Amino acid sequence: MLAGLLFVGLGIIGAFLPVMPSTVFFIVAAIFFARSNPAWEAKIMNHPKIGPPIRAFRERGAITQSAKIAAVSAMAVSSVLSGYLMRHHGYWAFVPSMVCALCAVFILTRPSQ
Template sequence: MKKTLYNIAGTVALLLGILGIFLPVLPTTPFLLLASACYMRGSARMHHWLMNQRHLGPYLRNIQSGRGIPLRAKIMALAVMWTSITLSMWFVPYFWARVMMPVPGIAVTIYLFRIRTLDPSAEPPLDQIRRE
């Protein structure tokens, strides 16, 4: 029963993380890390799949090993997020909503600045990563 709940939570977190790729205010990284942690406790097969998935796997492995997030990913995340927040503030008719919109943006910006930036020159070859 416990494993089933971890797998359900992992799947929900994974879906939210994937949505976060396209929705700038929804954070991707924390949800993907949560999905990884849930799958690690609920299903070795799902955890293995997530960690070796073509697009998300290297990203997760770099973060979990403490190597960081690529600079390009940080810049893109900040640019898209702040563009979206600024446009939303322009169109939202409620003053209180306009005032509150930058709050998650500031939190995500602080989070991204605090995470280490991946040094591409220190990156091991892809075949070496897959063997680990």
């Protein structure tokens, strides 16, 4: 239950900060609440704004096209920036870009909502 509350808090913060993807945090919160407090899971799933993308992801693994574009674009920008800032660290400079590339592959292979 505590983990669910933590992720709801992060999701709320993410709703106001463009660098944090709030939907991901609400998906994880719903997973934790499914076991600890089904009533709170239902509140998340039935919320008019955040419920539909969470239900789509849980039921079909679907991500909206606009969310895919935003996520992959942000990862590309952060990969270029981290590569530039870490250019003197040898192979370690490529680690963030590789993680972003793997995440982008996952996102792009999900069906569109």
